[in-house]
Every structure is written in structure tokens, then in C-alpha cells.
Amino acid sequence: MYEKMKARLEKIVPDVELRYKAEIAVEINELKKQKNAVILGHNYMEPALFYSVPDFTGDSLDLSRKAAQTDKDIIVFCGVRFMAETAKILNPSKTVLLPAEKAGCSLAESITAEDVHALKAKFPGVPVVTYVNTYADVKAESDICCTSSNAAAVVESLHSDTVIFLPDEYLAKNVANETGKHIIFPTLAPQPPLPQAGEGVKGGEGQLDYQLIGWHGRCEVHEKFTVKDIEAVRAQFPDVVVLSHPECSPEVVAASNFSGSTNAMIRYVQQTKAPRYLVLTECAMGDNIAAANPEKDMLRLCMVRCPHMNTITMEETRDALKFNRYVIDVPEEIRVRAYRAVQRMLEIG
Ligand code: SF4
Numbered sequence: 001m002y003e004k005m006k007a008r009l010e011k012i013v014p015d016v017e018l019r020y021k022a023e024i025a026v027e028i029n030e031l032k033k034q035k036n037a038v039i040l041g042h043n044y045m046e047p048a049l050f051y052s053v054p055d056f057t058g059d060s061l062d063l064s065r066k067a068a069q070t071d072k073d074i075i076v077f078c079g080v081r082f083m084a085e086t087a088k089i090l091n092p093s094k095t096v097l098l099p100a101e102k103a104g105c106s107l108a109e110s111i112t113a114e115d116v117h118a119l120k121a122k123f124p125g126v127p128v129v130t131y132v133n134t135y136a137d138v139k140a141e142s143d144i145c146c147t148s149s150n151a152a153a154v155v156e157s158l159h160s161d162t163v164i165f166l167p168d169e170y171l172a173k174n175v176a177n178e179t180g181k182h183i184i185f186p187t188l189a190p191q192p193p194l195p196q197a198g199e200g201v202k203g204g205e206g207q208l209d210y211q212l213i214g215w216h217g218r219c220e221v222h223e224k225f226t227v228k229d230i231e232a233v234r235a236q237f238p239d240v241v242v243l244s245h246p247e248c249s250p251e252v253v254a255a256s257n258f259s260g261s262t263n264a265m266i267r268y269v270q271q272t273k274a275p276r277y278l279v280l281t282e283c284a285m286g287d288n289i290a291a292a293n294p295e296k297d298m299l300r301l302c303m304v305r306c307p308h309m310n311t312i313t314m315e316e317t318r319d320a321l322k323f324n325r326y327v328i329d330v331p332e333e334i335r336v337r338a339y340r341a342v343q344r345m346l347e348i349g
Helices: 002-009 015-034 058-068 081-090 113-122 136-140 151-157 169-179 227-236 250-255 260-273 283-292 314-323 332-349
Strands: 039-040 057-058 074-078 095-097 128-131 145-146 161-165 241-244 277-282 298-301
Touching: 002 015, 002 283, 015 039, 015 095, 015 145, 039 058, 039 081, 057 058, 057 227, 058 081, 058 151, 074 081, 081 095, 081 136, 081 145, 081 332, 113 128, 113 136, 113 161, 128 151, 136 332, 145 151, 145 332, 151 161, 151 169, 151 332, 161 283, 169 250, 227 241, 227 250, 241 250, 260 277, 260 283, 277 283, 283 298, 283 332
Parallel strands: 039 057, 039 074, 074 095, 128 145, 128 161, 241 277, 277 298
Antiparallel strands: none
16 A cells, blocks of 8 residues: 555655555555445545545545445545535435544535525525535525536526526636626515516616526635736746636636636646646645646645645544444435435436
């Protein structure tokens, strides 16, 4: 295991850390066999974990598909809580374990099922799309889920003039730009009645021709990248190719050469020949891409880390299998409704 990890990671992870983590990886793989478990590893996992123990790695969409297909008894989700919940929604009879109990997400915490209820009451009949970065009770209130790889396709699949798109403000604005829709961010405080057709005031919440209705959730990592960051890196490395995640602001996305989900960014680096890239997403993914593409320079701005993804360590993953913790449960009444929204998304691809 040490040799295998060293071959991939010797330029990324110090040798002493590699030796220590290789021993834990051996323990994890042994436990995995004994317990008939599968380990899913999100692209944001630290390199030593990412390249040693997961049976499958990828973005939320990929891993949701893998979770739907597994025949193992236990799913260990090396990611955050909403991802493990999605695996449970798709696999009610299996045990789903999240290695760190408090691995949350600022987006998932930005909205509640009551908020979605209130939006549906305010905009009756308007279909609700929720990003997978939400908890099960919010998914249960939705018509369909989406990820950053299929958000625009999901919105377009609804063939609806107006769509409620929750909860990421920046992803919603980027989808609005991509699909040519305009967007409003409603207040849920009591408002005067909406005007009837023909009475709307252009540009305001009262107008009737709004097309995307958003929410002010943000990813606490991606919201921190700025156009100034890109300019500063370009001043130093004029040939740099800038890749940003669609949870970044529309200004950052516009200033980038490419914007896409974590998997799309990985593919972009594999398939293009540029010598140098700036990866505007969680820093660990920059490490993982650098390890897979040693002939390319991967610049990353690591001053911002995801405090939730970082709680998933190799030690916690081993202990999850050893002590059967932390078990993810979703009440059945919520699960069946959330399942419909997730399954509908998986059918779109
Ligand atoms: S990187 Fe952002 S969206 Fe992903 S888990 Fe962390 S806070 Fe949530």
C-alpha cells in the first residue's frame, strides 16, 4: 500500500505522512472486506484517502449513481452529511455510515423544509428544483433534484416558464445565465398581493414574467474566490487556464476559461494540453488533480478550505467501519418523497 500511494503522491504528501496513512489504509481495506462494505470518496477528500481506500470516487452525481447500484451491506460515505443522506434515500435497506458526525455544509444549512413550504405557498404550482446540497426533508418538498453537472438540463427538462431553484444563489444565477432566464430572490415576509397579469412592474418581485426564483444560500468556500484573485494569478502566470466551480459568483465564472462540476474540471485538465491551471474549488481537489497529472502545474488558492469535508479523515473512516458509526437514518415518510426527487434527477443523467 505504501508503494502504491508513494507512486501517486510522493510529490504531494510528505513521506512520513504517507507511511503512517498507508498503515491505516491497510486496516480500512481489511475492515471493508470483513464487513462487506463499499467506500465512496468525494473529489474533495484529502489525497492520501482519495487514492487509497475508496472503491469509487467522483462528484455528488456520480456517487449517487454508485450508491444506487451497490450490492454491499454497508456504504461508507467519505463526504458530507447530505451526500450520505442521499445514499440512504436510494438504499433504505443498507447501513450508511458517515465517518464524521458533524460533516455539514453551509448550503444545506441555508434552507429548511418550512422555507420551501413558504415558497410553494407564495408561488403555487411552480416546480421546485433543489440542489443535492440539501437535507432530506428539503429534498422531500421538491419536484426534482440537481447537481452542478446537470443543473441547467434539469431546469430545462421541466419545460416550465418559471422554476423555483434552491438554495445556492450563485449556482442559480449561473444557471439563469446559461439558460437565458432572469432571476429574482423573493422575500418571505408578508407582502402586498401579487399583481394580476399585465399589472407587473418590470424588474421587481411583483412582475409576473420572472423565470427563476432563487434563494440566498452560499457555499462558504466558493463564495470567497474573487475576480481579483484571478487577475493576480494571471498577472504572475499569463498562460494560466482558470477553472471555476459553478458555486462561485457569476463574475468569477465569467472571468474563468471554464466552469463546471468537480468531475467536469477533472476531465477538462485531462483533455487539454495547457501547462498550467488555476483550480478554484476546494484545495484538496487541486492536490488530487495534480497527483493524476504530474506533467501539469496545478495552482490552487488554499487559504479557504471546506471545514466540513476536512473532518473526514482516514482515522475517522477506519473507526466508522470498526465501530459502525455514524449511522445515517432518514424517516421513511421523508425518504419516499425525497427518493422521487432524487430518482427523477438520476433519470435525466
Ligand atoms: S465545499 Fe461548500 S458546498 Fe461543498 S460541502 Fe463544503 S460548504 Fe458545502
